[in-house]
Amino acid sequence: MAVTETKRKPKQEAKATRAQDPEGTRRNILEVASEEFALNGLSGARIDEIAARTRSSKRMIYYYFGDKEGLYLRALENAYREVREGEAHLDIEGLSPIAALTRLVEFTFEHHHRHEEFIRMVMIENIHNGQYLEQSKEIRELNVTAIDHIARIYSRGVEEGVFRPGLDPVELHWQVSALCFFNVSNRTTFSMIFGRDFGAPEQLERLKRNTVEMLLRFVAAADAPAL
C-alpha cells in the first residue's frame, strides 16, 4: 500500500482507483442487463450470463437489485428514461404547423428506429401485460413530452385554419406511435412474410415519407391544398 494519494476522493473526480466503485458497478450491471433482457426477455435472460458479461459478479447483482425481477424493473425504467430524454431534444419552435408536424413525425420515426432496444423492452413488457411498468412509479412520473408537442402543434394548426378541428391529440399520438413502432417491432416477420427487406434504407425512407403524408392528410383542413 505505497500509494495513498491516488486513493483519495474517488467520488466525483477522475476515478484513479477503480478498486471500489459502487456507482460504476451499478451502472455497468444495468447496461449489461438491459441488453440481455431486451435480447431475451425476462424469462429468457440468464442471471449468470449477465453476471459473466459484467465487470462485476453475480453477487453484486443481488446486492444492488435484490432479485431478477428487480433487475428487470430497473432495466425497463432505464429504457424508458433514455428514450424520454432523447425526445426532449426535438426543436420545433418557430415552425409552421405543417412543418412542425412533419418534423415531429420524422423525428419519431427515426427515434424509434434508433432505439430498437427500447422497442423490444416495450414489446416484452406488453407480453407481461405491463405488470412491471405498473410497479414503476418512476416511469409513470416521466411525463410524455411527445403529447405536449403534438397537442401544441395541432391546436396551432387548427387556429391557423390548416388543420381540421375535432381531433384528439392523444389519438394522433397513438397513430404516429403505431406507424413508427410497428416499423421496428415487426420488421423481421413482416420482411420474411412479404419477402422484402423493410429495414433497407430506401425502404425506410419511403415508409417514413408515407407516415408523414398519412398524418398530414389526416389532419388537413377540408379546404387545404392537396399535398
Added chain:
Amino acid sequence: MAVTETKRKPKQEAKATRAQDPEGTRRNILEVASEEFALNGLSGARIDEIAARTRSSKRMIYYYFGDKEGLYLRALENAYREVREGEAHLDIEGLSPIAALTRLVEFTFEHHHRHEEFIRMVMIENIHNGQYLEQSKEIRELNVTAIDHIARIYSRGVEEGVFRPGLDPVELHWQVSALCFFNVSNRTTFSMIFGRDFGAPEQLERLKRNTVEMLLRFVAAADAPAL
C-alpha cells in the same frame, strides 16, 4: 370386455371409446401449448405446466412434437393458419373501391382484435428475430390473401379515378397492419402511460374510424371530394 360393438370404427365417427385418440391428443396438446406460449413466451412457458393442463401427459408432448422448440413451432404455425383461414371470409366483391377499402380496414381492425393470441405470438416471434418462422415452410406457403385483396381494391380505385396512382399495395398493407396490430400489441402499456383505456368499446370504435379515414385520405385522388 362385454361390449364389442361400441369399439368398432373409432376413426371417423363419433368416438365412443376415447381410450386411444391420437389426433385428439395431438390437437389437445397443441391447443394448450398455443395458449401457454402466447401467454408466457417460448422460454416462459413450462412443458410441465402445458402437460398438466392437457388431457394427456408430458411424455406425449415429446412423442408428438419432439422437443419444446418443435412444439413452439407447431403452435406458431397453428396461430398463423387460424388467422389466415379467418381472413378468407372477407367478402368485398361488388363493392366500390372506397367501400371495399373501408370494409377491408374495418375487417382487419376487428380481426386483429379478435385474435390477440396470434398478435402475441407474432410479437414473441419478433423478439426471437423470426428464427422459428424462418424454419416453417408451412407458414411461408400460407399465401397472404390480404395483399391480393388490397392490391385488387387499389388498382380498381386507380382505374376509376378515385385513388391516386403510384402507391405500393404492400406498403398500404403495411400501414393497415401497423395501425391494427399496434392497437392490440401495445394496448396495455399505452393505456397505462396515458391513463386511458384503449380497449374500451367506444375508444376502439373511434380508433377504427380513424384508421379507416386515415387510409381513405391517404389513397384519395387529388380531386376526390373531402370525407
Added chain:
DNA sequence: GGGATAATGTACGAACTGGTTAGTTTAGTC
C-alpha cells in the same frame, strides 16, 4: 489508527425444468 459500514469474492445448494428410460395398454390384423 481503529472501528463501523459499505462493497465485493467464492463456493455452494435447493428447486426447477427439459428430456428420457423402461415398460404397459390398446387397436387392428391374420
Added chain:
DNA sequence: GACTAAACTAACCAGTTCGTACATTATCCC
C-alpha cells in the same frame, strides 16, 4: 386368439438457474 405397431403412463435423471451463506477487503469518519 396370438401378434404387432401405435398410443400411452409413470418414474426418473441430469443439467441448469436463481438465489444465499460466509468470508474478506475497501472506505469513511473520528
